[in-house]
Amino acid sequence: MSLISFPADRPLDLIALGRLCIDMNANEINRPMEETLTFTKYLGGSPANIAIAAARLGVRTGFVGKVADDQFGRFIRQYLTKEGINTDNVVTDRTGSVTGLAFTEIRSPQDCSILMYRDNAADLKLAPGEVKEDYIKQAKALLISGTALAKSPSREAVFMALEYAVKHGVRVIFDVDYRPYSWNSLEETGIYCRMVAEKSDVIIAGREEFDLMEAPFGELRHDDWYTAEMWFRCKARLVLVKHGSKGSIAFTKDGKTYRAGTFPANVVKTFGAGDSFAGAFIYGLFQGWSVDRCQQFGSASASIVVSSHSCSDAMPTVEQIEAVIAQHSGRNDL
Numbered sequence: 001m002s003l004i005s006f007p008a009d010r011p012l013d014l015i016a017l018g019r020l021c022i023d024m025n026a027n028e029i030n031r032p033m034e035e036t037l038t039f040t041k042y043l044g045g046s047p048a049n050i051a052i053a054a055a056r057l058g059v060r061t062g063f064v065g066k067v068a069d070d071q072f073g074r075f076i077r078q079y080l081t082k083e084g085i086n087t088d089n090v091v092t093d094r095t096g097s098v099t100g101l102a103f104t105e106i107r108s109p110q111d112c113s114i115l116m117y118r119d120n121a122a123d124l125k126l127a128p129g130e131v132k133e134d135y136i137k138q139a140k141a142l143l144i145s146g147t148a149l150a151k152s153p154s155r156e157a158v159f160m161a162l163e164y165a166v167k168h169g170v171r172v173i174f175d176v177d178y179r180p181y182s183w184n185s186l187e188e189t190g191i192y193c194r195m196v197a198e199k200s201d202v203i204i205a206g207r208e209e210f211d212l213m214e215a216p217f218g219e220l221r222h223d224d225w226y227t228a229e230m231w232f233r234c235k236a237r238l239v240l241v242k243h244g245s246k247g248s249i250a251f252t253k254d255g256k257t258y259r260a261g262t263f264p265a266n267v268v269k270t271f272g273a274g275d276s277f278a279g280a281f282i283y284g285l286f287q288g289w290s291v292d293r294c295q296q297f298g299s300a301s302a303s304i305v306v307s308s309h310s311c312s313d314a315m316p317t318v319e320q321i322e323a324v325i326a327q328h329s330g331r332n333d334l
C-alpha cells in the first residue's frame with residue numbers, strides 16, 4: 001500500500017507554488033564573484049526547479065505563481081511551457097515588479113553562495129484572489145515552498161492555496177526552503193512555516209530548517225526523531241530530513257526510519273541538490289514506491305545536478321537517474 005494515498009483521476013499530479021526566478025550562474029567558477037565576468041542564465045527558484053525536475057520525469061505538473069511583465073517573466077513562462085508545465089495559474093504582474101535574480105558564486109565545489117536581488121520581486125506579489133480553487137483541486141498534491149510565506153500578499157496566497165488543497169483532498173508537500181534574504185526574522189520564519197507544516201502530509205527540510213520551526217516555541221532539540229514525532233502529532237505521514245553530503249533520513253508515521261547515503265559526484269556546486277532530490281523523491285511517491293526507493297532515486301538525481309553548472313537545465317530524466325543507480329548497484333550504503 002502506498003505510503004501517501006493520493007486522490008485518483010486528477011488532471012494534474014503536482015502543482016507547485018512559489019518563486020519563479022532567474023539563476024545567473026557564474027561561468028568563471030572556482031573564484032570569487034568579484035572576479036566573475038560572465039554568467040549563464042537559467043530558470044530558477046526552488047519550487048520552479050522542483051517542478052521542472054518532476055515534469056522531466058513525467059509528472060503531470062502545474063504551477064501557481066507570479067512573474068514580472070518583462071523579458072525574464074516571458075522567458076520563465078516560455079520555459080515552463082516548453083517543459084510541459086501547465087501555466088494556467090501563473091499570473092503576470094502589472095505593477096512594475098521585477099524578476100528575482102539569484103547570482104551564484106562558485107568559489108569552490110564546496111564553497112558556493114548566492115547573491116540575491118529580491119527587492120520588488122514579482123513572485124512575492126501573488127495575491128490570495130489570484131489563487132484559483134478550480135485549479136488547485138485538479139491536483140493530487142500541492143508543493144508549497146516556504147519562501148512564499150516570507151512576505152504578504154504571497155503569504156496569504158499560500159494559506160488560501162492550503163485551504164483549497166485541504167478542502168479538495170489534495171495532499172500537501174511542504175518544502176521549507178529557507179532563504180534568509182526574504183525574511184524579517186528567524187521567529188517570523190518559524191511561526192509561518194510551522195503554520196503550513198501543521199497541515200502538511202509530507203515535510204521536506206534540512207536539519208536547520210526544522211530547527212527554525214521548533215526554536216520559537218521552546219522545542220529546539222536538534223533531534224531528527226524528536227522532530228518527526230512532533231510532526232506526526234499533526235497531519236504529517238512522512239518527514240524527510242536532508243543532511244547534505246551526509247545523505248538523508250526519512251521517517252514514516254508507522255514508526256519506520258530510512259537512512260540514505262549519497263551517490264558519488266564530481267561536484268561543481270552544492271546548490272540544486274535539494275530541489276533535484278525533492279523532484280525525484282516526489283516522482284517516486286506518485287509511482288507508489290517504497291520510501292527507501294524514493295530516497296535512492298532522489299539521491300541519484302541530486303548527484304547529477306550537483307555535478308552540473310545549472311539547476312533547472314540539469315534536472316535529469318528517469319533514464320539518467322537509473323543509469324547512476326545501476327552504475328553503483330553493488331553498494332549497500334545508498
Ligand SMILES: Nc1ncnc2c1ncn2[C@@H]1O[C@H](COP(=O)(O)OP(=O)(O)OP(=O)(O)O)[C@@H](O)[C@H]1O
Pocket residue numbers: 206242243244245246247248261262263264265267270271272273274275276277298299302303306
Ligand atoms: N555533495 C553531494 N554529493 C552527492 N549528493 C549530495 C551532495 N549534497 C547533497 N546531496 C544529496 O542531495 C540531498 C539534499 O541535499 P541538501 O541537504 O544539501 O539539500 P538543500 O540544502 O535543500 O540543497 P540546495 O542547495 O538545493 O538548497 C542530500 O540528502 C543528498 O542525498
Ligand SMILES: O=C(O)C[C@@H](O)[C@H](O)C(=O)CO
Pocket residue numbers: 019021022023043044045046047049102114179271272273274275311312
Ligand atoms: O531558490 C532560489 O531562489 C535559488 C535557486 O534558484 C537556485 O537554483 C538554488 O539555490 C537551488 O537550490
